[in-house]
Amino acid sequence: MSTTRTVPVVVPPFWELAKLLADPTRAKALDLLLDRSRTPVSYLAGYCGVSAQTMTGHLAVLRDAGWVTVRRSGRYRYVEIEPSVHADIAAVIEHLGALCAPPEASSLNSHRELAALPRARTCYDHLAGRLGVDLLRVLIDRRGIECEDIDPDDPDRVTGADCPLHLTPEVDDVVAEMFGSRFELPPGRGRGIGACMDWSQREIHASGRFGRSLLTVVEGLGLVRRRPAGRSLEITPLGVERFSGLGIDCT
Amino acid sequence: MSTTRTVPVVVPPFWELAKLLADPTRAKALDLLLDRSRTPVSYLAGYCGVSAQTMTGHLAVLRDAGWVTVRRSGRYRYVEIEPSVHADIAAVIEHLGALCAPPEASSLNSHRELAALPRARTCYDHLAGRLGVDLLRVLIDRRGIECEDIDPDDPDRVTGADCPLHLTPEVDDVVAEMFGSRFELPPGRGRGIGACMDWSQREIHASGRFGRSLLTVVEGLGLVRRRPAGRSLEITPLGVERFSGLGIDCT
DNA sequence: AGAACACTTCGGCCCTGACCGAAGTGTCAG
DNA sequence: CTGACACTTCGGTCAGGGCCGAAGTGTTCT
Numbered sequence: 047m048s049t050t051r052t053v054p055v056v057v058p059p060f061w062e063l064a065k066l067l068a069d070p071t072r073a074k075a076l077d078l079l080l081d082r083s084r085t086p087v088s089y090l091a092g093y094c095g096v097s098a099q100t101m102t103g104h105l106a107v108l109r110d111a112g113w114v115t116v117r118r119s120g121r122y123r124y125v126e127i128e129p130s131v132h133a134d135i136a137a138v139i140e141h142l143g144a145l146c147a148p149p150e151a152s153s154l155n156s157h158r159e160l161a162a163l164p165r166a167r168t169c170y171d172h173l174a175g176r177l178g179v180d181l182l183r184v185l186i187d188r189r190g191i192e193c194e195d196i197d198p199d200d201p202d203r204v205t206g207a208d209c210p211l212h213l214t215p216e217v218d219d220v221v222a223e224m225f226g227s228r229f230e231l232p233p234g235r236g237r238g239i240g241a242c243m244d245w246s247q248r249e250i251h252a253s254g255r256f257g258r259s260l261l262t263v264v265e266g267l268g269l270v271r272r273r274p275a276g277r278s279l280e281i282t283p284l285g286v287e288r289f290s291g292l293g294i295d296c297t
Numbered sequence: 298m299s300t301t302r303t304v305p306v307v308v309p310p311f312w313e314l315a316k317l318l319a320d321p322t323r324a325k326a327l328d329l330l331l332d333r334s335r336t337p338v339s340y341l342a343g344y345c346g347v348s349a350q351t352m353t354g355h356l357a358v359l360r361d362a363g364w365v366t367v368r369r370s371g372r373y374r375y376v377e378i379e380p381s382v383h384a385d386i387a388a389v390i391e392h393l394g395a396l397c398a399p400p401e402a403s404s405l406n407s408h409r410e411l412a413a414l415p416r417a418r419t420c421y422d423h424l425a426g427r428l429g430v431d432l433l434r435v436l437i438d439r440r441g442i443e444c445e446d447i448d449p450d451d452p453d454r455v456t457g458a459d460c461p462l463h464l465t466p467e468v469d470d471v472v473a474e475m476f477g478s479r480f481e482l483p484p485g486r487g488r489g490i491g492a493c494m495d496w497s498q499r500e501i502h503a504s505g506r507f508g509r510s511l512l513t514v515v516e517g518l519g520l521v522r523r524r525p526a527g528r529s530l531e532i533t534p535l536g537v538e539r540f541s542g543l544g545i546d547c548t
Numbered sequence: 549a550g551a552a553c554a555c556t557t558c559g560g561c562c563c564t565g566a567c568c569g570a571a572g573t574g575t576c577a578g
Numbered sequence: 579c580t581g582a583c584a585c586t587t588c589g590g591t592c593a594g595g596g597c598c599g600a601a602g603t604g605t606t607c608t
Contacts, residue, residue, distance in 0.1 A: 057328050058397035058496050064318035073312035102556055121605040139394045146309035208522045236461055245309050285576045323595055372575040372584045
C-alpha cells in the first residue's frame, strides 16, 4: 500500500490557527473584539450566547495562541485583541466572509439577497457596506480619488494586494466640500489609501489611512452612529439628508 | 442569569469555512491544490498521509462547499481548485501562515530561526521566500520598481490592500538586463504589481501580473525548478551563478 | 460581616468528525 | 474473462473538544 506514504511537508501548521476560527463562539467573539477594545468577559459571553465558564475556556485558548490579552480591573477582566495580530486576523476573517457570499452575488443581484444586511457597516476601522461603496463612487466622480478600472476577473487580484486606488492632490478639498467641514488627511507613511473588498458587497471601498479618517469624519459629524453590538452602523436622519445631497440613497 | 442572553448577530458564518481549513489533511491538500491543478485523488492521499477513503471524504466536503471540482478521466479523478475562490483561499492561507510565524521574526532574526525553510518558494503563482524578497530589493535598487517606504508598524496595513510598489517605465529594460533576455510585461488591467507579505519572511515581495511574469522568466531560463511536491523551489547551479551576479547570495 | 457580582476551575456529558477495514463500482490491460 | 487499479460507500471505532453545573477565588457594595 502506498496510500500511507508520508511526504515531509514544509508547510506552516496554519490549520492550528484555523481551528481557532472554526468555532462559532470564538469566531463571533473575535469578530466583536476586532471592533471593540476592552470588552468584559461577561459581555462577550452574552453576545455569543454561552455561559461565562465556556467563554473563559475559549479565552484561555485564544490567550495561549497570543491572539488576545486579558487585563483585570476591579472585578472585571477586559479582553483585547493583541495589536500585532489584529491586521492579519481581520484580513483572514474578511476573506473568509467574501467566500461566504455566493460568488454570483456581485452588483446585479446583491441588493436583493443581501437586503437584510445593514446598509452601512465598519470593516474594523473604516467604513464599509453599501455606504462605503457608494461614498467611494462619489469620491471618484468628484476627482478626489482615482481608480484604475480593474476587471473583476483579473487574476491580478490573487494576492489581494494589488490596489487600484490613488488619492489626488485635491482629495482634502473634495472631502471638505462634500461634508461642509474642514478635512485634512493625517500624515503618515505609505500611500494612505487601500482598496478593501468586503464580503457583503464584493465591491471595493476605501481603507487605509484615508478610510479611517473618512469614518472619523462622518461619525464626528453625527451622520452615522456605531451600534452597541456588531459592526453595523446606523445612519442618522441628518446622515440620510446629507448623503442624499451627495446622490446616495439611504432608504 | 443574563449569561444566556442571545443577541442576533449579523455576521456571515465564516467559521463554517474556517472548519474546512481546520483539519491538517484538508489544509495540506488545499495548499497543494492551490499550486497544482489536476491532481489525482490518490496522489493527494499519499501527500497528506491518509488512506484513499479518507481523502474521498474530505474531497466530498470541499466539493459541497464549492471549493474544488472533480473531473474524471479514465479511472482517475482529477481534483482542481474552483478558480473563482482560488484568490480568497490563497489569501486566507497566506495570512494564517503569517500568524504562524512568531511576530518577532522580522528581518533581524528571521534568518536564523527560519533557516530550515526553503530559500525560494512560490506563493501559488509568483516568487516568494528569501529569493522573492531579495529580487525585489535588486529591482528597487536598479529603479525598475519604486517602493514607498512603509513603516512596518503602520496601521495602514490593516486590510493588506495598501500597496507601496510601483512599476517604473524602465522596468522591462531592467529585468531584461538582469537576466540577459528579452522581457515585456504582458498587458492587462490594473497596476500590474502588488505587494505580498509571505509567512516565511514577513517582508514583502512582488506579486500581481509582474510577480507572475518574473516567476515565468526565472523558471524559463532554468534558474529555478519547481519541486515535485510542496511549494519550495530548487535554485539550479546556473541560478546560483546568475543570482550571485546580481548580488544575491544563495548559499 | 454578608451578599451580590465577575470570573475561574473542575468534572462529567455528549456530539462531532476524522479515520480505517471491508466491500462495491467502474476502468484498463492482458 | 481475470486481475490490477482508482476510487467510493458503508459501518464502526475512537479522540477531541464544546458545553454546562457545581464549587471556589477575589472584588465591590451596603
